[in-house]
Amino acid sequence: MARVLGAPVALGLWSLCWSLAIATPLPPTSAHGNVAEGETKPDPDVTERCSDGWSFDATTLDDNGTMLFFKGDREWFWDLATGTMKERSWPAVGNCSSALRWLGRYYCFQGNQFLRFDPVRGEVPPRYPRDVRDYFMPCPGRGHGHRNGTGHGNSTHHGPEYMRCSPHLVLSALTSDNHGATYAFSGTHYWRLDTSRDGWHSWPIAHQWPQGPSAVDAAFSWEEKLYLVQGTQVYVFLTKGGYTLVSGYPKRLEKEVGTPHGIILDSVDAAFICPGSSRLHIMAGRRLWWLDLKSGAQATWTELPWPHEKVDGALCMEKSLGPNSCSANGPGLYLIHGPNLYCYSDVEKLNAAKALPQPQNVTSLLGCTH
Helix, strand or coil: CCCCCCHHHHHHHHHHHHHHHHHCCCCCECCCCCECCCCCCCCHHHHHHCCCCCCCCEEEECCCCEEEEEECCEEEEEECCCCEEEEEECCCCCCCCEEEEECCEEEEEECCEEEEECCCCCCCCCCCCEEHHHCCCCCCCCCCCCHHHCCCCCCCCCCHHHCCCCCCCCCCEEEECCCCCEEEEECCEEEEECCCCCCEEEEEHHHHCCCCCCCCCEEEEECCEEEEEECCEEEEEECCCCCEECCCCCEEHHHHHCCCCCCCCCCCCEEECCCCCCEEEEEECCEEEEEEHHHHHHCCCEEECCCCCCCCEEEEECCCCCCCCCCCCCCEEEEEECCEEEEECCHHHHHHCCCCCCCEEHHHHHCCCC
16 A cells, blocks of 8 residues: 655655765776775665665564565665664565555555565465455455355454453453553454554464464563463563564463462463563462562562452553543553453552452453443
C-alpha cells in the first residue's frame, strides 16, 4: 500500500544520504577521470544508493525506530538513533512491493501475495506466501475460510472458546510489555491490544513465540524481558527487536526466582508486576507472595493477606484498558477468576480487603459491552 512520506521519514532519508556522503565523499579525479593518487576509491554501492535515479521498493519502521528499506532481494537497516546503516541478505523474504508493521507483526507484500517475516533474522514462518485477497480484503468466494476448501487459515476469529466476547471465555494469564502492548492468554491462543483504536486481535501463541510454551499459566514483564510460565517451567524472551528466547531457557521457575520457605510449588496460578517496580507477586491457590526480582533465585518470598481463594490471572497497569474496564478513570490491579473480574486501585487495597469487591464480567476487560 502506497503512502506519502511524512516529514520525519523524509528527514530520515535526507539524513541517510547526507551521512553516507560525509562518511564516503567522492574523491577528486584526475583529468582522465581516474581517482587521484592517494585518494580512496568511492564505494559503488553508496554512489548508486545516493544517486538521483535510485529508489527503494518498500520501507517500514520497526518497534525500535529502525527503518527497514527493501530493494530487490538485499535489505538495508537505517537506525535513526545512531545514524548507522547495515546491509543484510534475506533470501526468504525476497522482493517486497510494499511492507507493513502491524501489532508487532511484519508483512512483505509481493503483488497479490504476502508473507510474514522476522525483522531480526529475516525468517519466514511455514505456509507463506499467502493470498492477500483471503486475508486483507473482502472478495466474493474468497477468505481464509474458503482457502483450498479446507475452512482453515490464519484467522483472528476462532471457535466459541476463543471468542473474545463469548460468555464461555476462560483466560489463563494477563500481562503487558514495555512497548505498551497488553496480552490476554486463553488455551493455545492470545489476544493483543496496542491501542483502543487497534482493538484486540487473537493469534496462536506459537505465531509470536514459536520457541515458547504451548499454553501460558502466568506471565509478567520486567526490564525489557517477557516471562511466560507453564507448569514449573519459565520461558524468558528479550523484547527488544521482536521476541528472542534467552539462551538456556526454559528452566524451572525455582531456578529463576527461588521458592517460598518449606513449600514446593507444582504450578502457579498467576503473577504480576506493577510498572516501575521489581516486586513480583505470585499467586498459587489461596496464597499470595511477593519477592524482589533483583535477588534472583536467592529472593525471599513474603506472604501477604488477600481475600481470594484462587485466581486465574492478574495484571497491574498504569493506564486504563478502555471505557468498559472497571478502572476506566485511571490505573488499577485486575484479578480474574473464571468469568469474574475484580478490580483494586493498588496492591495495598488488595491486601487490606476483607471481602471480595463486586465482580464484573471478564469480557469487559477485553472491551466487550455485553
